[in-house]
Amino acid sequence: MPTPPRVLFAAAEAQPLVKTGGLGDVCGSLPGALRRAGVDARLILPAYPAAIAGLPDLRTVAALRVAGHHGPVTIRLGRLGGVPVYLVDAPEAFDRPGGPYADFSGRDWADNARRFATFARAVVRVALGRADVAWRADVVHAHDWHTGLVPALLAREPRRPATVFTIHNLAYQGLFEQGALGELGLPRDLWSLDGLEFHGRLSFMKGGLAFADRVTAVSPTYAVEICTPQAGCGLDGLLRHRRERLAGILNGIDVDAWDPARDPALVRPFDARALEGKAENKRALQRALGLVEDARAPLLAFVGRLVEQKGVDLLLGSLPALLRSQAQVVVHGTGDARLADALRAAQAAAPGRVAAVVGYSEDLAHQVLAGADVCLMPSRFEPCGLVQLYALRYGAVPVVRRTGGLADTVVDPDDAGARRATGFSFREATPDGLLEAVSRALRARATSGWTDLVAEGMRQDHSWARSAREYSRLYGLALGRPAPRTVRAPRAPQAWSRSLRRQVALASA
Ligand code: ADP
Numbered sequence: 001m002p003t004p005p006r007v008l009f010a011a012a013e014a015q016p017l018v019k020t021g022g023l024g025d026v027c028g029s030l031p032g033a034l035r036r037a038g039v040d041a042r043l044i045l046p047a048y049p050a051a052i053a054g055l056p057d058l059r060t061v062a063a064l065r066v067a068g069h070h071g072p073v074t075i076r077l078g079r080l081g082g083v084p085v086y087l088v089d090a091p092e093a094f095d096r097p098g099g100p101y102a103d104f105s106g107r108d109w110a111d112n113a114r115r116f117a118t119f120a121r122a123v124v125r126v127a128l129g130r131a132d133v134a135w136r137a138d139v140v141h142a143h144d145w146h147t148g149l150v151p152a153l154l155a156r157e158p159r160r161p162a163t164v165f166t167i168h169n170l171a172y173q174g175l176f177e178q179g180a181l182g183e184l185g186l187p188r189d190l191w192s193l194d195g196l197e198f199h200g201r202l203s204f205m206k207g208g209l210a211f212a213d214r215v216t217a218v219s220p221t222y223a224v225e226i227c228t229p230q231a232g233c234g235l236d237g238l239l240r241h242r243r244e245r246l247a248g249i250l251n252g253i254d255v256d257a258w259d260p261a262r263d264p265a266l267v268r269p270f271d272a273r274a275l276e277g278k279a280e281n282k283r284a285l286q287r288a289l290g291l292v293e294d295a296r297a298p299l300l301a302f303v304g305r306l307v308e309q310k311g312v313d314l315l316l317g318s319l320p321a322l323l324r325s326q327a328q329v330v331v332h333g334t335g336d337a338r339l340a341d342a343l344r345a346a347q348a349a350a351p352g353r354v355a356a357v358v359g360y361s362e363d364l365a366h367q368v369l370a371g372a373d374v375c376l377m378p379s380r381f382e383p384c385g386l387v388q389l390y391a392l393r394y395g396a397v398p399v400v401r402r403t404g405g406l407a408d409t410v411v412d413p414d415d416a417g418a419r420r421a422t423g424f425s426f427r428e429a430t431p432d433g434l435l436e437a438v439s440r441a442l443r444a445r446a447t448s449g450w451t452d453l454v455a456e457g458m459r460q461d462h463s464w465a466r467s468a469r470e471y472s473r474l475y476g477l478a479l480g481r482p483a484p485r486t487v488r489a490p491r492a493p494q495a496w497s498r499s500l501r502r503q504v505a506l507a508s509a
Contacts, residue, residue: 005475006040008086008137008161010123012100012116012146014045015254017054017080020099021305022251022386023144023168026218029254030471031083033464037472042135044126046094046119047076047087055085062131068185069093069118075131086132088122090115101146113176116204117184120149127154127161137161139475142212145174145205152190152207162478164471165208167217169383170226170233171309174204198234209238213478215246216471218384219405223248231381249471250408251384252464258366258390260458265366270395272458275451278370278395285371289355291328298327298442301372301396303365303387306335306343306358311378311401316342317431318438323350325442332357332368365390372396374441378426378434382406388423392457397450398423399437409462412437413444422457 013019015028027043034041045051052058055078062075071092078085088094093115102108109115122131127150129136141164142150151163180202181191190196196206209215217223225231227240239246256262260278261271267284270277279295286293300322304310315331316339322329331343331354343356357364369375375391377400384405388398392409400406402425413421424444426437444450 004038004040005138005472005479006135007034007042007139007141007475008123008127009034009041009043009141009143010119010147010150011043011045011143012119014043014080014085015257017045017051018048018100020101022218022384025254025386026168026251027143028080029252029257029464030468032081033252033468034471035082037465037468039468039472039475042084042086042137043080044086044088044123046100046115047074047089048094048100049097051087052076052089055080055087058087061086061134062125064122064125064131066090066118066121066125068114068121068183073118073122075122075126077132086126088119090118090122093118112174113180113184113202113204116146116174117149117186120147120153123147123150124153124157128157128159139164139478141166141471141475142208144168145172145203145208148174148204148207148209149186150207151212152196152210155211156187162214162475163212164214164216164474164478165212167205167208167215167222167226167383170205170217170231170235171381173198173206173233173235176202176204178202205235206238209235209242213245214474215239215242216474217246217248219250219408220248221407222381222383222404225381225404247474249467249474250405251386251389252467253386253389253393253462255393255463258393260370260394263366263370265363266370270370272395272455275395275454281367281370282373283371285330285367286328288367289330289357290352291330291355292352294326294328296326298325298373298445299330299371300327300374300376300399300438301330301332301368302376303332303368304377306331306333306339308336309380309382311380311429311434312336312339312343314378314429314431314434315376316346318435319346319350319354321431321435322438323353325439327438327442328353328355330355330357330368330372332359332361332364334358334360366394369394369396373445374399374438376434376438377401377406378429379403379406380429385409389462392422392460392462395454395458397441397445397453397457399434399441400425401429401433402427420456421453422460423453 011027013024031041058076058078074089127137268277347356375396382404410423424437426433
């Protein structure tokens with residue numbers, strides 16, 4: 001029997017310890033799924049107060065001095081479910097109230113470059129077996145810009161693990177002033193077009209994209225889209241250049257935490273064969289949120305960050321027309337204050353028909369999807385999206401913009417072919433585009449086929465097992481070819497492979 005690969009999962013958040021969005025869901029679930037698939041996966045996180053509080057059996061495995069960081073850095077080891085978790089305990093960087101990236105008012109921490117450089121250096125030490133002498137990594141799997149320095153720093157090590165870097169959202173790049181390079185004590189030669197420089201600024205994201213042995217995006221369609229100027233956030237040239245090393249692997253969901261048949265947050269459990277329980281959850285939601293208690297009124301819901309990416313403005317633009325039908329609309333999210341104000345104003349203008357719950361509550365997110373008939377995700381772009389997967393499982397038929405992971409997971413009757421439809425999708429990022437798809441959904445709801453559509457979505461298997469197998473395969477590939485590399489983005493698109501060109505043409509059609 002070959003020994004299982006040792007994989008260190010480096011991330012800035014992991015549910016249930018700390019979560020701001022899908023990154024936290026993925027990093028909370030995937031290491032466990034990998035262990036079930038025979039991988040020796042361990043997680044490493046910053047020691048935020050909530051992470052320390054959530055791991056009661058922590059023990060110290062190393063005390064480090066880390067370049068560019070003045071205070072002590074202690075590596076602690078605990079367990080989360082069956083997954084060993086290292087915490088990088090650097091109190092100056094992580095022991096503070098607020099979120100992982102920003103204070104309570106949403107202002108980014110001014111020292112984020114230093115905080116995540118310290119984290120990256122500690123990850124490198126653990127990966128190389130220079131912190132916990134009992135364990136070293138064969139593969140380091142780093143996630144998003146917060147860990148982008150890890151592949152860059154490891155690429156300089158003569159005997160190093162292979163590196164995989166996953167893009168959860170290319171729009172957040174970790175850009176800092178040029179001076180940060182010296183302040184963080186990073187090697188000068190990293191300041192180049194082939195390295196961390198991005199239009200005169202220091203890019204943590206580029207560390208992952210340029211230096212990792214393998215790069216993944218969280219859905220196959222997003223992996224293609226980010227190679228285009230429309231969705232590449234200025235990094236499409238580099239990504240096209242690394243196309244042979246780039247793959248899209250769809251996220252899964254935690255089917256235990258999101259199970260309508262056993263969800264303690266719901267007033268009554270339900271499943272695809274017993275949908276009466278869903279009707280009761282709808283009634284409870286309407287009552288709790290001050291909506292008219294009407295079983296016939298279609299309840300449309302949005303759960304997620306209130307930001308332009310998610311198309312909240314498209315939803316606001318379509319509200320007057322939606323309210324001319326019988327529909328009720330529930331929005332649950334936090335984010336942009338202007339969007340939150342506009343949603344509160346919409347609620348005030350249509351009491352009993354619109355509910356805007358601005359805030360963050362896991363339980364309410366479950367209750368909203370359990371009660372909703374339709375889940376709206378009019379995202380401008382969506383790397384994978386988890387909310388539509390939870391919605392499918394909770395019998396809230398998704399209406400989505402056809403982009404990224406939404407295009408990969410929701411099957412519209414018009415494009416179904418031999419597959420079974422599970423929702424509705426639209427192309428144009430406009431209120432009219434959204435309205436057209438919603439009206440098709442509402443027409444379908446008035447037919448006898450609706451229950452089958454709901455049940456089909458609920459039966460879909462989006463558990464982590466399949467993705468975990470794909471990542472295991474990828475680790476094998478990364479281990480086979482761990483050549484360190486620096487790259488230069490091509491000037492002209494001739495370097496594209498023919499298959500990529502075809503895929504890009506399809507994606508931007
Ligand atoms: P993103 O990562 O872009 O925010 P995803 O759809 O991938 O979007 O994941 C969002 C995750 O965050 C889901 O688990 C969703 O339920 C959760 N979430 C977002 N906003 C809220 C909120 N206000 N309250 C509770 N959970 C939320």
